[in-house]
Amino acid sequence: MDQRINLHQFAETHEVTNQPPSLDGTNLYRIDLPLQEWSRRFGAGWAQDRIDAYGALAGGPLMEAGFLANQNKPVFASHDRYGHRIDLVEFHPAYHQLMQTAVEHGIPSLPWTAPREGAHVARAAMSYLHTQAEAGSGCPLTMTFASVPALRLQPDLAETWLPKILATHYDPRNVGIAHKAGATIGMAMTEKQGGTDVRANTTRAYPVGQPGPGQAYELVGHKWFCSAPMCDAFLTLAQTDKGLTCFLLPRHRPDDTRNAFYIQRLKNKLGNWSNASSEVEFRGALAWMVGEEGRGVPTIIEMVAMTRFDCMTGSSALMRQALTQAAHHCAHRSVSGRLLSEQPLMQNVLADLALESEAALALSLRMGRSLERLDDGHEARFARLVTAVGKYWICKRAPAMINEAAECMGGTGYVEDTILPRLYREAPVNSTWEGSGNVQCLDVLRALSKEPGVLDALFDELGDGHGDKRLAAHIHGLKEACQDTGDIQYRARQLTEDIAVALQAKLLLEAGNAVVSDGFIAGRLERPGRVYGALPRGVDVQALVARSSPQV
Template sequence: MNLHQFAETHEVTNQPPALDGANLWRIDLPLQEWVRRCGGGWAESRIDAYGALAGGPLMAAGFLANQNKPVFHSHDRYGHRIDLVEFHPAYHELMRTAIEHGLPSLPWAHPQPGAHVARAGMTYLHSQAEAGSGCPLTMTFASVPALRLQPDLAEQWLPKVLATEYDPRNVGMAHKAGVTLGMAMTEKQGGTDVRANTTRAFAVGSPGPGQAYELVGHKWFCSAPMCDAFLTLAQTDKGLSCFLLPRHRPDDTRNEFYIQRLKDKLGNCSNASSEVEFRGALAWMIGEEGRGVPTIIEMVAMTRFDCMVGSSALMRQALTQAAHHCAHRQVGGRLLADQPLMQNVLADLALESEAALALSLRMGQALDHLGDGQQARFARLMTAVGKYWICKRAPAMINEAAECMGGAGYVEDSILPRLYREAPVNSTWEGSGNVQCLDVLRALSKEPGVLDALFAELGDGHGDRRLVAHIDHLKDAFTDTADIQYRARQLTEDIALAVQAKLLLEAGNAVVSDAFIASRLGAGGRVYGALPRGVDVQALVQRSTPTTL
């Protein structure tokens, strides 16, 4: 007998069809609804086009960019110091596509109602394909408010920051039509406490805003070291100040900016994060001397917003993969998606994903209307609330989504391991959980009108007795100021849930809002998949399962 004919031992069955090439916009009904609801509907065709890219070539590029991590070259073959980071072509494809489609520039270059929402929608799609490239894209986007505080520098840099041309060459900004910006704040002795920074700035001539300085010091985290310039902090005689430090001097010589090493990180692998030294690096002061933290906060507020959008995106892609898998995978002769306990889990994940998206795009809507005092105060508070809550929820949610897929969600052929490793960066970067919660207290106690803006947003709870009771509890909690810092996490969580519940109620889909309120404001479980009785889990699962590819 020829046993060779039996070497192929089985036929592959019971596997879901590939999602390769799916338009991530068209398979995401909640995203479509919330973009329209928050004022970005005019950009639907633009977001739709990006959805096709994100689910197709950018998704493939994301895998390649993570498999081929950036490589640091300190010297060339002749021994000259060059401080170059080499990226795989897939990374450049991700950057080029995003910049050409206006992800760092849209709301600034074309300000109009809904512009921040539209840009957030595209960023949401991009981050599902590959989140690491989001670091320089976000910082370039977020640099604009800070640069505008120094008009002379803004005049030089903003046209190229807002350009839709990607140029990764290692040349001075004068030779480029478009540039990217990064950030270098953290020092090893201070971490979050940037006022403990020891980097010093010495005036080259006259001191003051817009003037040239030379910086000496070390930064333990410098994000995206191949950017064309960086916003950074250094001490002057008047205190911590903000500076714009380019990689090249005006005469095209390399600046005294030295990469020490690239960080070996848990995730965010396609992106280069580094330690750097300034050895007399030429930089220009932005904003008032000694007011570096308030100046750079103009940038940080926007990067925190993108942490919200990015975490929401990771959750959505995890849900997409899990729901798609369960819609096609059979166990015991029945589809996983038809089995009650799996429906409970998937529905719970769908609620978490949509609530995160709703809060993120509501923030984008507020950014589109900062001229309105109510919206500005709401944005001030919810930047910290959303950064804390959404980013905190993402890792556990993604872990649960991977578990829905069993071993298929644990192997590197799947995107789930990458999503899981990526999630913690958003909760850590730009201020970890405690920093955000303390900022919530700072906004509520020190900035007039912020607490009133919160309760104006929440209103009467749309008549839902559970939300009304939750709002009343919040009011009592803020009246009691004893040990309020100790309670800051609980207060921040309660604010987040209240706003998410209000947004879902306001949207008018009772299946979603009732389930969210019953599980988040009621006696819900402590893990995903413990929704109370009476929830229409089938409708929730169907709403978030990809059908139109």
Template sequence: MKTAKELLNTPALGETHQVTNVASELHSYNLFTTDAALVEGIQREGGAWGIAEVREFGALCGQPEYLELGHLANKYTPELDTHDRFGNRVDLVRYHAAYHTLMRTALENGLHSQPWTDPKPGAHVVRGAKAFLQSQVEAGHGCPVTMTFASIPSIRTQPEVAALFEQKILARGYDPRNLPVDHKTAITVGMGMTEKQGGSDVRANSTQATPVAEAGPGKLYSLVGHKWFLSAPMCDVFLILAQTAAGVSCFAVPRWLPDGSKNALNVIRLKDKMGNKSNASSEVEFRGAQGWLVGEEGRGVPTIIEMVSLTRFDCMGASAGLMRAGLANAIHHTRHRAAFGAKLLDQPLMQNVLADLALEYEGAMAFSMRMARALDHKDSHEHEAKLARLATAVGKYWICKRAPQHAYEIMECIGGSGVMENAIYPRLFRESVINPIWEGSGNVQCLDVLRAVGKDPAVLMAFVEELNLARGGNSILDGALNGLQAQLMSLTKATPHDLQFMARHLVDQMAVAFEASLLVRHAPAAVSEAFCSSRLASVGHHNYGTLPKGSAVQHIIERADPALDKV
């Protein structure tokens, strides 16, 4: 028998148990090659030429050190210094080094510029895939990257403004220094539309712009007013909506003026958001801030709408990215965790849940990649332009709205550990509620669908034409398309009140039918059949884990398994 002294010196005495039956962090995998839906999407939609670079980027994104950057950027959030210690106004936002590393990687890999600097078929597909991979690591820094990417069509409408900024916007580099544009090697672009009293109703904006000297496109104006939301206030130039005598107009407002003085764009405070913590969103005031008019006076909304369309596209992809990150982690967890005598991954009910979550992601990714191809060809193909106009709003509404429930269900797959803040899952959930609101809430997207159809019925014809490409591939889908098209054709007889009242119900059906059409045409039968039977044949609200008997759940899960390469 051991003496008391010997017992106290026994190392095991301080241990109450062995740590067993737990998972590990998911890392050291290629985010691209393990994702069948993404691999097939790039090949199908015209980006096969970029597979090597996307593969390389996917390997980077799966490294443990890189994944850790997402955690650090959200743990150590931005801080605002309105003045320096001497009392000078600086409006300086300080970020953790992890945020800067993520920004530098994104910009050096062309996530803000590739389709503009090397425009060719598949450019939006390849760029979109890389942005999608990056969003799985960290979503907040994607805001300035997306706005910079989306700004180019608007900037190019005004040659004088493009001459000032475009070259440095498109530069593959990151220069976070708080300096005038002339002193920097690369710059980023933000935008400001929302005001307290108006929200999405930008016609209600009160910020006023008056000419500094001469009025007209490309001329300097002075802005007085505010923005209730201005994301990424350390961007170098912002596209701002303000009122002129002719109505809402668009202006390029820099943080620094050409003479090297600070522009009168003052950051009042940073927003305390529930998600998107790494990204500084702010309230600002313009106290005579100067900016160049982009486009005609009174044409601010049409000038900036292309930027909004592109940011909505990125919202779709980012929300799909959140789904993918959660799904990959859930499959990894359930492979290692056992309960009631078997691994979770091998239990029928968990397989039903995971396969159902995988189907949601398959539909979202197919939709996003199809919209990327539409962006690649919309300038040369009328069908693609019409499709992009309508389907982007449909997809932004649906995919972003499905992401929060998807993120929550992932947390439930994990159990109690899924709600711990030192895991990725709470961050995925908090991020998932941002995209449905950013760039227009669900109601705004549905109203935009009605507006697009009312203004140009040809966009609806393009949408229906795309749906009908899947005719004959699945009887359930054929029946759903018959019912949907009957509803769509009856829109002309509905009153404005009734159109608005039923808008969400209609757009819901459009979105699911579009995803089903793509999967029937392109995905394995196991995927398309389970998707159609669970989303189109069932009646009532769909909860995850309710796939019908006979669904090929194991095959569906394997397509999403982060442990299996698909290339």
């Protein structure tokens, strides 16, 4: 009798246990109670079915496409195989899938094509879901969306371009605009020597014939950063005899020949891998003046205000996806015989992350409501201030929050098989792009001190603390800080932070969920911790964790 041992029975050394079930295919809207509540609260109740449908896409096919688009970065081809200069950036099909889905569902166009109460909020909610699946494609989507107010300043150009910018048709072909049903718009502002100081730009614009708004010019110069260089046209800045001026520069000339727009290289970035960012040169590139000559910064600000709003929403989205992953992991992972989500210290951390996420979402969607009411003086002044406040605060909070969420998952959160490393790499983009932290804080000071009514609008919005003594004391201190102008630039970050937290606390109090508002005020105003997970006693951490955890 053969006594040999069958070693194959020992080949499988273990079975997989103590791991969370997959979240693949989960509807990201249906597991996000705060998004459901806040989008309804700010007027997008009519769009819930639409947002729900996008939540299914974001958690399913778009999530898968996001991984593929980041694993296969865009590739720059300067010449074809015959030696002709082509300046093409080639993207993986997954990137085009992400773009097509977003465009077809109106993410770059909804508030402009169907303006109504809640349209900006509904669009922001869908963008929030899309960004959780993949953030890099958000750059051209945002710029296309944000180009509309700037182009409307030049009606003759708007007549040609806006119907295609607002179309729900995505066409990535490298052909002239006349051959396309839909178009995307990029932006190229910063230069090597100037960076944030765009007035230091050296790119020059020379009139082809008659000068002035809507007229053709040729641009000569360089741009240190041009995001999404395969867009159909770009809003850019160049100097004329009257100063810095805004122009629309297409990739193709009206006769379908290539414009003199040359990509020098793609930037090798920390994150945002699926999106191409480039350095470009204009060598007599044909462009058309947008807005008043010499007023390029005020003109482009029409676009920048919208892109800064999307930075707020985008950072909120990254935080939400990090929270979703961490909460789901901890709800199914046992340590020392107990689920992580049942252990007091982990509950403190998860609850703190949940508060940060919901407060960011609340302020972002409140900003969305303001964008729909800019004909209201208070709302216009509120939007002017909170564009900078929210861009600074929410984007600053995201990296540390995402890092903490990854730590909740242990080593699992540090490997590329999960989405956490991508979220962490992505987070600094929004705090840097469209004006870094100091730029935003100085803009807050500018709005408060130089624009009539903005300071009053802030304190009208905050009120008297809504019955909470802690918030009332914070608002009182904020008033004193605004009146003390001696070294206000030095204190600009602290002031901006205090404004942001006051606004978030007020919004949470107004919403009426005492568990959320009390936890936020206790952890941000009463006894703020230096790291996440230092909430004081008395906070209902179990309820906060339950509110934010996916139930799958």
